Amino acid sequence: MVINESLRLYPPATxxxxxxxxxxxxxDLHIPKGLSIWIPVLQIHHDKELWGNDANEFNPERFSSKSFTSSRFLPFxxxxxxxxxxxxxIMEAKIILAMLLSQFRITISSTYRHSPMVVLTIKPKHGIQVFLEPLH
Ligand code: HEM
Structure with missing residues (x-):
């Protein structure tokens, strides 16, 4: 759910x-041969009509329904x-997340500035500074 919600808000392919x-x-739509079409994944993922008023909020619970498959979710x-x-x-992300969470407490640095930017893929403009505190 957390990984899906991260991919919804910040789809690498926008x-x-x-x-x-x-x-x-x-x-009713006629699409002629040879037309180039760009599917705006970032806009679709942030559309309030599709996701509700909290479309711009981080809410992993929206993926709690096990049968969640939808044409409004297109990270891949x-x-x-x-x-x-x-x-x-997805398997790789789950393994890395599980390994990190089992060994470290993770807190975000106060120097972090939330500034996603699109440069072909979506990236954090100023990086992501976190503290990793060993649990054991
Ligand atoms: C978070 C990680 C990844 C994201 C967000 C991602 C996203 C995407 C997207 C959006 C497409 C285009 C799909 C379309 O046009 O409908 C794509 C295509 C593709 N991806 Fe990924 N991808 C990821 C990881 C990977 C990995 C790990 C591999 C290989 C091991 C891979 C191999 C491919 C290939 C071969 C295609 C082209 C498929 C085709 O044209 O038939 N991707 N990916």
Whole structure:
């Protein structure tokens, strides 16, 4: 839930490109062949109509439903060309997080300035300064 919520607020891939190879009709929408389409993942992940008024808040509980699968959550893209490494990436993140939390108390430094920026992927502009205090 924590990893999902972090990927929702700060999706590393903020835009997904697609191109149509044939004319497509989506409901009333006509999409001509050759059109370049950019799917705005960052905006979709922060949309209050899709996520509620707390869309910009860190609330991992929103992922508590075990059956959560939704087209509004796209950190690894969607469809036949979605990320082939997503299961590996999530497992790796869970292992690293579990190892860190079992050995350290983690607190954020007062020098930390929250300033995410988009440079192809999304990154913390001034880094993330934390204190790691051994638990044992
Ligand atoms: C947090 C980590 C990762 C994120 C957020 C991420 C995100 C993405 C996204 C957004 C796409 C494009 C999907 C689309 O256009 O629908 C993608 C594609 C891809 N990713 Fe990842 N990825 C991650 C880790 C990995 C890892 C660990 C691997 C390999 C071990 C990997 C391999 C790939 C490959 C090969 C594609 C291209 C798939 C295709 O075009 O068919 N990714 N990833």
């Amino acid at each position: 835009l997904l490109p697609r191109m149509t190879f044939q004319d497509i009709k989506l409901g 893209g969607a469809g036949p060309r979605n990320c082939i490494g997503q299961t590996f990436a």
